[in-house]
Amino acid sequence: MQFFAFARLIDVASSLIIDRATFETPHRYATGVEQVVVNGTRVIADGEHTGATPGRVVRDPRLDRVGISPGIDLPQEVAR
Numbered sequence: 001m002q003f004f005a006f007a008r009l010i011d012v013a014s015s016l017i018i019d020r021a022t023f024e025t026p027h028r029y030a031t032g033v034e035q036v037v038v039n040g041t042r043v044i045a046d047g048e049h050t051g052a053t054p055g056r057v058v059r060d061p062r063l064d065r066v067g068i069s070p071g072i073d074l075p076q077e078v079a080r
Helices: 062-066
Strands: 035-038 041-045
Touching: none
Parallel strands: none
Antiparallel strands: 035 041
């Protein structure tokens, strides 16, 4: 075990989560996501953002190497 390392822990009942965002209102939160904790700090509490921003962006270095923005599928030659 490595202390002070970053981790992602997810406990999800995916059948309860419904995405409410649309192109017109892209920043709507999904229903069914009641609590989100990042680095020990509550970010979403009772379905509402707390204003806390304790995390950091984790980027895939493969994206920087080929100039691809996050969220876009990697080409097969880069994904290997």
